[in-house]
Amino acid sequence: xxxxxxxCLCVLALAFALGVVLSKNAVNGAMCLLLCLAAIAGLFIxxxxxxxxxxxxxxxAGAVVALFLFIVMLLDMQGGQPWRFRGMQALAGFVAAxxxxxxxxxxxxxxxxxxxxxxxxxxxxxxxLYAYPLFTTYLLxxxxxxxxxxxxxxxxxxxxxxxxEADGPK
Amino acid sequence: MKPTLDAFVLLSGALFAVGFLGVLVRRNTLVIFMCLExxxxxxxxxxxxxxxxxxxxxxxxxxxxxxxxxxxxxxxGLAIIVALFRTRQTIQVDRLNSLxx
Numbered sequence: 001x002x003x004x005x006x007x008c009l010c011v012l013a014l015a016f017a018l019g020v021v022l023s024k025n026a027v028n029g030a031m032c033l034l035l036c037l038a039a040i041a042g043l044f045i046x047x048x049x050x051x052x053x054x055x056x057x058x059x060x061a062g063a064v065v066a067l068f069l070f071i072v073m074l075l076d077m078q079g080g081q082p083w084r085f086r087g088m089q090a091l092a093g094f095v096a097a098x099x100x101x102x103x104x105x106x107x108x109x110x111x112x113x114x115x116x117x118x119x120x121x122x123x124x125x126x127x128x129l130y131a132y133p134l135f136t137t138y139l140l141x142x143x144x145x146x147x148x149x150x151x152x153x154x155x156x157x158x159x160x161x162x163x164x165e166a167d168g169p170k
Numbered sequence: 171m172k173p174t175l176d177a178f179v180l181l182s183g184a185l186f187a188v189g190f191l192g193v194l195v196r197r198n199t200l201v202i203f204m205c206l207e208x209x210x211x212x213x214x215x216x217x218x219x220x221x222x223x224x225x226x227x228x229x230x231x232x233x234x235x236x237x238x239x240x241x242x243x244x245x246x247g248l249a250i251i252v253a254l255f256r257t258r259q260t261i262q263v264d265r266l267n268s269l270x271x
Contacts, residue, residue: 006173010181017185017208021192026200033204040211043181046173047222052233056214059237064207064244071248072200075255093194097187104183113175133231145238152242159249 006046013039030068037061051130178219185212199251199261203244210240 016039019032037060044053134142189212192205214233221229255261 003173006177010177013181014184014188017188020201020204020208021188021196023201026198029201029204033208036208037211040185040215043178043215044218047178047218049218049222049230049233052218052230055234055237056211059241060207060211063241067244067248068200068204071252074252075200075261090195093191096194097191100190101183101187104186105180108176108179108183113179129227130231130234133227134234137228138231138235141235145235148242149238152246156245156249159246159253 006043009039009042009046012036013043026072027069030065030072033068034061034065037065051127175219175223178223179216182212182216182219185209185215197262197264199254199263202263203247203251207240207244210236 013036016032016036020029020036023029023032037056041053041056041061044050044056186209189205189208192208193202196202196205214236217229217232217236221227251261254266258266260266
């Protein structure tokens with residue numbers, strides 16, 4: 001873990017996250033989200049969580065951002081006005097975000113998290129280290145996740161029917 | 171000199187705050203949704219950092235669950251947005267004010 005690479009990845013992740021918030025165009029926002037996720041995957045690699053970095057790129061950058069781009073193209077929001085600040089709401093948003101970051105940073109700095117080196121031992125490249133807890137300790141959450149995916153699939157099927165037909169038997 | 175746990179937690183908090191700011195100030199529902207994803211990823215980063223620095227694998231396992239929930243959330247949320255656009259022809263949140271009256 002070189003400090004230089006860590007600093008670069010931090011700056012990139014924060015800059016692209018700000019790009020998501022500040023971009024006028026939704027397509028540019030999705031692209032910034034993609035690059036921010038790539039920087040965070042780099043941070044995962046620095047934390048030796050290679051499998052999680054791979055899954056992050058696969059699921060988020062591969063599926064989620066592609067789905068976002070697909071919906072942006074589908075809806076074709078030319079009519080929407082571009083982004084602009086409006087007085088009190090934007091001010092309240094900035095104050096709330098600043099308070100949030102102040103609180104979290106107070107916890108991070110004053111809370112005795114310990115600034116020692118990473119604990120030695122297991123390195124996250126082996127699949128067994130993930131598979132064993134998933135099938136023993138966390139077996140019930142895995143089953144619940146399966147049901148969640150099933151329910152989400154059914155919900156999407158119901159939601160994406162034509163509204164005219166859905167309103168028919170009313 | 172290696173990056174410490176403090177640095178990772180600070181970065182995670184900053185990313186979460188940026189996502190929170192986006193949820194509060196943006197008016198486009200799709201961009202609000204992207205900022206929600208950003209907040210989920212920031213929490214994921216904190217989990218992985220804590221897991222690595224404490225030498226346990228439990229935080230890494232929770233990342234799987236967060237990713238699953240995020241995938242389901244994106245699917246359902248984008249279906250809701252498409253249905254909303256079909257009925258209202260807009261996804262700007264300040265025009266979706268039927269409940270105000």
